Amino acid sequence: MTHDREPYREVAVYCSGDYAIDREAMGGKFAEHFGDTTLDGSPVQFGTRDPSLVIARAGMTPSTFTLRALTVQQLRACKGPAAFADRCLRALMYSLVSAELRQPLAHEATTWVAARSKGQEFLDLEQIDSLCERVGEEACVEIGSVALQRTTLRPFSVPHFMLPADSALALMRLSHTHAATLARAKSDTPSTDEP
Amino acid sequence: MGAHIIRQVLPQMVRDGLDEPPYCPWRSYWEPLVVEALTLRARRDHVDLDAQPAIVVEALAVLEGTQHRLEAADRKQAAEARETVRKLEDQRRNGR
Numbered sequence: 001m002t003h004d005r006e007p008y009r010e011v012a013v014y015c016s017g018d019y020a021i022d023r024e025a026m027g028g029k030f031a032e033h034f035g036d037t038t039l040d041g042s043p044v045q046f047g048t049r050d051p052s053l054v055i056a057r058a059g060m061t062p063s064t065f066t067l068r069a070l071t072v073q074q075l076r077a078c079k080g081p082a083a084f085a086d087r088c089l090r091a092l093m094y095s096l097v098s099a100e101l102r103q104p105l106a107h108e109a110t111t112w113v114a115a116r117s118k119g120q121e122f123l124d125l126e127q128i129d130s131l132c133e134r135v136g137e138e139a140c141v142e143i144g145s146v147a148l149q150r151t152t153l154r155p156f157s158v159p160h161f162m163l164p165a166d167s168a169l170a171l172m173r174l175s176h177t178h179a180a181t182l183a184r185a186k187s188d189t190p191s192t193d194e195p
Numbered sequence: 196m197g198a199h200i201i202r203q204v205l206p207q208m209v210r211d212g213l214d215e216p217p218y219c220p221w222r223s224y225w226e227p228l229v230v231e232a233l234t235l236r237a238r239r240d241h242v243d244l245d246a247q248p249a250i251v252v253e254a255l256a257v258l259e260g261t262q263h264r265l266e267a268a269d270r271k272q273a274a275e276a277r278e279t280v281r282k283l284e285d286q287r288r289n290g291r
Contacts, residue, residue: 006227008248069248151249153228153257 007150010097011049012064015139018105020060029053035149046149063105063135065143067095067150074121075151085137088144093122095147099131106134232258 014021016034023030033054035047056062070078074094081087099112112131114123132140223229232254235247244252 007250008228008231069250071246072249072252073245075249151253153250153253 008069010066010068011146011150012051012066013049013143013146014051014054014062014064015105015135015142017139017142018062020056020062020102020104022055022057025055026053029055047146049146060104061102063100063102065099066097067143067147068097070095070147070151075148078148085141088141088148089128089137090122090144091147092140092144093128096123096131096143099135101134105139108134110134228254229258 014033016030021030026033031047033047033050054062070091074091078087078091078094081090096114098114101108101110101112103109112134114127116123128140224233228250231248231251235242235251235255236258239255
């Protein structure tokens with residue numbers, strides 16, 4: 001079973017594109033934590049979101065985003081927009097509770113707390129704009145996609161809200177995969193230099 | 196008990212069109228999400244389902260769907276057993 005056995009409670013989420021996370025040191029644990037979103041045609045798997053798997057680079061602290069579970073009504077509202085990114089951003093607006101922003105994902109280290117108007121369940125547009133300015137829209141979409149993932153039962157169903165194939169983050173991951181494949185192929189090739 | 200589950204309960208779950216759990220089915224009752232869904236079922240008349248976590252409501256729907264399928268399978272099995280008994284009794288009567 002996954003670490004996230006209580007998807008109806010709050011969870012702290014990391015962003016896979018955060019440079020403070022040492023992807024090389026994590027190795028296979030990276031995919032285990034964030035899910036297999038390499039877009040290479042292999043079966044897509046959910047990430048465990050287990051914080052103990054995350055390895056930070058020396059002297060750096062990754063940013064964390066605290067999400068609450070979406071209710072039925074909120075999820076219904078999230079399914080409205082046709083575009084994937086808009087659905088994720090709407091899910092983020094409903095679910096984000098706070099964020100511990102650290103460099104280099106954000107340009108300055110701050111504790112960002114969601115301030116919702118009384119009786120309002122989603123963030124104000126100014127707030128989501130300010131967050132997007134600090135960490136970038138790609139990160140916001142990814143964090144929002146986690147909020148959507150957590151509304152789905154597993155392992156009995158496998159719908160997975162993947163980043164669009166043309167997103168910068170997805171392309172970066174793809175290039176990482178290709179680089180890893182090339183490096184492996186190179187190391188597997190017997191050397192011909194020796195007599 | 197463990198052998199019974201592996202030889203009979205799990206294959207029966209697959210035959211009934213259910214998902215085969217990767218562990219002992221009884222352990223599912225200790226899963227926090229299942230506990231939460233069962234709790235929600237108990238107090239469903241007193242809460243607004245729209246305001247509950249979507250994942251718990253979905254778990255509840257799956258739980259009830261599974262229960263209905265199992266009850267239907269049980270009823271079908273009982274009906275087949277009754278039919279078999281009836282046929283045997285008919286054969287015995289005709290044989291006399």
